[in-house]
Each structure stands twice: as C-alpha cells, then as structure tokens.
Amino acid sequence: MREYTASLKREAERLLSEGRVKTVIAFGPGIDPLAPIPAFAEDKDEASDLLVNAFSAPGLAKYVLDEVGGVEKPEHSVAVLARGCDSLGIARLIADKRVQRQSVVILGVHCDGVIDRGKLLALNPAFSRTKNIKSVAIGEDEVFVEAELADRSAVSLRGRPEDLLLDKCLKCLERDPVVFDIMLEPEAGTMLGRETGPTPVGDRGGVDQGEKEKSLRARRSLVAETEALSSESRYEFWARQFERCIRCYACRNVCPACSCRKCAFDVPDPEWVSKCTWLSEQFMFHFLRAFHVAGRCVGCGECERACPMGLPLSLLNDKLMKDVEEMFGIEDPHVPKESEPLGFYSPDDPEPWAKEVSEG
Structure with missing residues (x-):
C-alpha cells in the first residue's frame, strides 16, 4: 500500500475541526507494529x-454499523477509511438500508494488498522484533x-506476493473504492485529499480489469x-473443515x-441452530449463513481472515457467487445494487413455478 498516513491525518483533522463528523474510523498503532488495530x-x-x-x-x-447503523436520522456523521474491500462492505450496508449514505464520509485509498503478518514471520522470525516499518x-x-528492529539493526525480505500477502488480497476484486466522498492522495501528505463529492455505488473509475x-x-x-x-468427497472435504469450527461467530461478526x-x-425460540458443535449443527450453521448472504456477499474475504481456525469460508461464498452470476446473469455480483437477485420477483423467471404464479 502506498503512503497515505499523512494525508489521512490531515483530512481527519479537517473534518473533525469543521464539525462535519463526530468520529473518524481508521487504524492506529497496536502493541505490535506489524498489527495496526482499528482506531x-x-x-x-x-x-x-x-x-x-x-x-x-x-x-x-462493520464499525460504521456500530457507530451510525440502524438509525433513520442519525444525530451525527462518521468518516471512515475505505480500501476497495472496505467500500464494498459499506456499500452493502447502505444498500441494505442499515446505514444512511448521508451519515458517512468515505475516505478512499488505493490498495495494492496487505501483508500477512503470519506469513512474514514464518519466512523470517526476526521481524517479530520489529520496532519500526521502514519501507x-x-x-x-x-x-x-524492510524494518528496524528493537536493537536498531535492520532486516529486510523479498518474496512473492502469494508468499507474503493475505490470501484474500491475492483474490482482490476491487483495489479502488467503489464508493467514496474524498479520495486521499498518496504523496506523503503534501496536499489534502481530493474532494470529489459522493460517488454512486459501482462508479469504480480506474479499475484494472486485467487484475x-x-x-x-x-x-x-x-x-x-x-x-x-x-458428492462423497465433497462432503468429506467440508466435514474436515467444519469439524474444526469452534463456533466463535467471528465470521458472522465481521461480515x-x-x-x-x-x-x-x-x-x-425457535432455536434454529444449536450452540453445540456436533458436525450436523456445524453444517447447518455454515450453510445457513452462506445462504443468508447469497447474492449479497461482497467478496471481501473478512470471514476467512477473521477465522481463528483458518476455515476456507470464502470458497463456500465464492461458489454461491458464481451460481448467482450464472443463474441470474448478474454482472459483478459482488458489487451491491439497488435490487438484489434474490430480493425481487420477475414473471420472466425461468423456473416453472414463477410462470404459474404470474398466470394466477
């Protein structure tokens, strides 16, 4: 990712001092320099x-929902930093009418990918002593x-993207935000973000179609x-995955x-899914959640990233996304739209029952 911190700080200070927003959601330093935390x-x-x-x-x-979600006329607005995947999630919340568009100022940034801390440490454990990230x-x-260690020595590493980036970044669908208000500039804070005004969902501008x-x-x-x-092998594959699930609900909570x-x-009451981790209940939980987000998944990969057991949850969602695209002819099914494929009725539906219903 390019250097946006200085531009982010300047824009955040401006929005707060002008009273346009009550809170700015971005990242801050954590205990580990290699693991910034939401701030x-x-x-x-x-x-x-x-x-x-x-x-x-x-x-x-999802933090936007916590701050201003579920309120028709929120008393205040928030600003949020948004890469491509973040903007898809925000657009999803707006399309679902869980967040009002006017209550959020979206600070867009281009993203080339995020480094997986675990992969980096596996390749060179010395990075665990990182004091500052240099380059x-x-x-x-x-x-x-390249990083500076606690003893002031330096350590560096070159590697392939697949060996260092988060798995979800290797399958990124949008490196630029699909919706934003202000596009931050990467020139190390030499100027404030370029204020463009609200952009409609789906206005992706300079997306690299090859990528x-x-x-x-x-x-x-x-x-x-x-x-x-x-069928048997597929069942065995998912059974091996789901039997490792500890039902922590991290996938649900970040989605x-x-x-x-x-x-x-x-x-x-009624208890649709037991809290027990019997395999049958695990299948029920994951399949039910997958069907609930079918046609609405934005492909951000947060469910898989947040899973402490490393379950390939994106694979399940990608299967349903593929089916939605093929069965409903939806272009870019990961981009939220005004009407969702499973959210409206059409008499032209190829299924026989739809024709019977339309004819009375």
Whole structure:
C-alpha cells in the first residue's frame, strides 16, 4: 500500500475541526507494529495517532454499523477509511438500508494488498522484533519489506506476493473504492485529499480489469476444483473443515452482509441452530449463513481472515457467487445494487413455478 498516513491525518483533522463528523474510523498503532488495530478519533489529538499501512489487515465496514447503523436520522456523521474491500462492505450496508449514505464520509485509498503478518514471520522470525516499518513495496511479482528492529539493526525480505500477502488480497476484486466522498492522495501528505463529492455505488473509475480477471480466475479455479469432486468427497472435504469450527461467530461478526437487527443464530425460540458443535449443527450453521448472504456477499474475504481456525469460508461464498452470476446473469455480483437477485420477483423467471404464479 502506498503512503497515505499523512494525508489521512490531515483530512481527519479537517473534518473533525469543521464539525462535519463526530468520529473518524481508521487504524492506529497496536502493541505490535506489524498489527495496526482499528482506531476511532474524536478530536485533533486523537487524529494525529491515525495511520494506515501495508499491515492494516482488519476490515472497517462493520464499525460504521456500530457507530451510525440502524438509525433513520442519525444525530451525527462518521468518516471512515475505505480500501476497495472496505467500500464494498459499506456499500452493502447502505444498500441494505442499515446505514444512511448521508451519515458517512468515505475516505478512499488505493490498495495494492496487505501483508500477512503470519506469513512474514514464518519466512523470517526476526521481524517479530520489529520496532519500526521502514519501507514496503508491493509489486505484481515481488513484495519487499524492510524494518528496524528493537536493537536498531535492520532486516529486510523479498518474496512473492502469494508468499507474503493475505490470501484474500491475492483474490482482490476491487483495489479502488467503489464508493467514496474524498479520495486521499498518496504523496506523503503534501496536499489534502481530493474532494470529489459522493460517488454512486459501482462508479469504480480506474479499475484494472486485467487484475480483476486474474482474481476472478483464481476464485473460479478453486470453486471448480471442489465442484469436480464426487458428492462423497465433497462432503468429506467440508466435514474436515467444519469439524474444526469452534463456533466463535467471528465470521458472522465481521461480515458486512450479516447485519440483521436480530440474527437467527441468536434467537432462543425457535432455536434454529444449536450452540453445540456436533458436525450436523456445524453444517447447518455454515450453510445457513452462506445462504443468508447469497447474492449479497461482497467478496471481501473478512470471514476467512477473521477465522481463528483458518476455515476456507470464502470458497463456500465464492461458489454461491458464481451460481448467482450464472443463474441470474448478474454482472459483478459482488458489487451491491439497488435490487438484489434474490430480493425481487420477475414473471420472466425461468423456473416453472414463477410462470404459474404470474398466470394466477
């Protein structure tokens, strides 16, 4: 990721001082320099601690729901830093009418990918003693990382993107935000962000279609591999995955498409899914959640990133996304639209029952 921290700080300070927003959601320093954490700034002093870099892994969309979600006329607005995946999640919340568009100021940034801390430490454990990140360069074929260690010595590493980036970044569908108000400039804070005014969902501007096609091929290749399995082998594959699930609900909690006011998994009566981790209940939980977000998944990969057990949850969602695209003829099914494929009725539906209903 390019250097946006200075521009982010300047824009956050401006929005807060002008009273346009109550809170700015971005990243701040954590205990580990390689693991920035979501941060919330409510004044200029707190804004000075904000940052964004190539290690900023968590998605920020769901925090918008926590701040201004579910209110028709919120008393205040928030600003949020948004990469491509973050903006898709925010657009999902807006399309679902869980967040009002006028209540959020979206600060867009281009993203080349986020470095996976675990992969980096596996390749060179010395990075665990990082004091400061000195330089990061992410290219199409190579990633370079240089850091200053606690003893003031330096360490660096070059590697392939697949060996260093988060898995979800290797299948990224949108490196630029699909919706934004202000596009931050990467020139190390030499100017404020370029204020463009609100952009409509889906106005992606300079998206690299070659990169997008590459990501789509990667997703479809993995889906095709599981589709090619026999029913028995496919069941065994998912059984091996789901039996490791500890039902922590991290996938549900980070998902911008999981924004129901009352989640079916939390309803005690009727109890749709038991809290037990029997394999049958695990299948029920994951398949039910997948069907609930079918046609609405934005492909951000947060469910898989947040899973402490490393379950390939994106594979399940990508399968349903592929089916939605093929069965309903939806272009870019990951981009939220005004009407969703499973959210409207059409007499032209190829299924026989739809014709019978339309004819009375």
